[in-house]
Amino acid sequence: MAQKNFSTITELVLVGFSNHPQAEIPLFFLFSVVYLVNLFGNIALIILVAIDSCLQTPMYFFLCHLAFLNIFYTTTVVPKMLFNLLASKKVISYEFCLAQTYISLLMGAAECIILAIMALDRYVAICDPLRYLLIMNWSMCVQLILGAWTISFFASVVPLYFTILPLCGPYIVDHIFCEVPVLLHMFCADTSLQETMMVIGASGTLLLPFFLITLSYLRILVAVMRMHSTEGRKKAFSTCSSHLTVVTVYYGTGIFMYMRPKSLYSAEGDKLISLFYAVINPALNPLIYSLRNKEVNGALKRALERWPVSQGK
Template identity: 80%
Template sequence: MIPENISAITELALLGFSNHPQAEVPLFLLFSLTYLVNLFGNTAVIILVVMESSLQTPMYFFLCHLAFLNIFYTTAVVPKMLFNLLASRKVISYTLCLAQTYISLFMGAAECILLAIMALDRYVAVCHPLRYLLIMNRSVCAQLAAGAWTISFFASVVPLCVTMAPLCGPYVVDHIFCEVPVLLRMVCSDTSLQEVMMVVGAAGTLLLPFLLIALSYLHILVAVARMRSAEGRRKAFSTCSSHLTVVTVYYGTGMFMYMRPKALSSAEGDKVISLFYAVINPALNPLIYSLRNKDMKRASKRLLEKWALTHRQKAQP
């Protein structure tokens, strides 16, 4: 339920890395650079896919959704974190704290489901190559993307709204931003229901997509093992390696954060884990997909060549 005294809470202390004041300026520079890489890299992915016809395929369609998610997620979290690293008074408004909680839960669930859909896309591409474009047509892709966002909202935001409970002072968030496991420590009443809901939600948005990913790649491995061509096997592994890398990093940190018992959590450990999936991973994703993907490299080169040619033509009298 929604807390009755919500209007009485105007702001909370957001400690961040205040326990390590000597590290705040270096961390500000590091996270500022990471955030810029995230914005530039994910925006570049979206621009490339939109402008290059060769990249307008199902895989890159879902990659665009992932890039947008990365930008939105970190923008809800990182700017306030950066501001507090340099501020003497480290606080966050109650409204923004709730917004970060809902957004982080929503975006986290959406990313899990999108990664599962991308695994399904790779399964169809490798196991049913001749029917790939027929199965993964534009209508199906649009429905899958819409379903991912819709299911994520109703599986994460709605249960949190229903089970929201009043917070007790002192209103101190010993974390880098507001998210569910951290706020549960500040709830006045018994948090058993919220913890059960968190585990059930995590099972639905973390475990089920993970099982779908595992099943997809099991079929892919069987299909690759049956291939007679070494070049075919190499190409199949190449198209899946970037996705597998992203899945491993994201699911590893996400499952450890949301599916472990409350007794095993610690403030400092939570901060490090959250940095990985909320700050570092979104910046790494476009790098992983671009550096390990020949299509992205070729599209980037063609787009730069077009831009240079256009610029030279305009410069000529």
């Protein structure tokens, strides 16, 4: 009977912020602006790296993948959320709900691994600068990024596909989009295996990359403290500050969301957490990486200077 219910589900109620109807219109305009900032910032970053040879380095190659990930992830979540803020019937199709679940897992795992790769890149750049281009050559960069996406897929999407259970009514998703911690409460059968798989998967895609990031920055800290030049220390810290900011924000919310027991679930609290790492953080990333980055600001200035010339032609 459970399997029959599972196969005949066509749509689910996506509660979102309907518990606060007076806030829906202001939230629609706020999240629309955030989404546009996300699109503009991340697309602009990708274009800058593509057209400016000074930015065609391993660090910005990885950053482009992070920007693409941010665009794809939020585009899966935000347009539907915006539509439901204005709609009287706040629903999501079962197929799209599953798609959001798979994509959120894949993108979350990939972001963790890419952030770890970027930490490794900074470690090599600071601790072994003379061999940096030899170690972080383009072949290695491509292998690392392909490995990140492949591992993310097999560590997140595949286990979920083989362990997903039928859903029980009422088919109400009290969240802003569909993701695993929310669906666990809707499965008909015992979810002990799914919870265990989620913790194991999170250990591999959250904790292991976090351990590598921590180890890389400990080594970087030791190397920086050994520098005799104050200017050298300042430059080393400035190249890492943006990445550290993004890591702190992303990991803080991600670990809390995916590495706790189901008993600690709180619908309203989790909406805010998910909103932060799925909507707001992707919009902040290009700002964090560019506002204090002289290379990006220089590339933007050169692009703007060339723009009138190309328009004149």
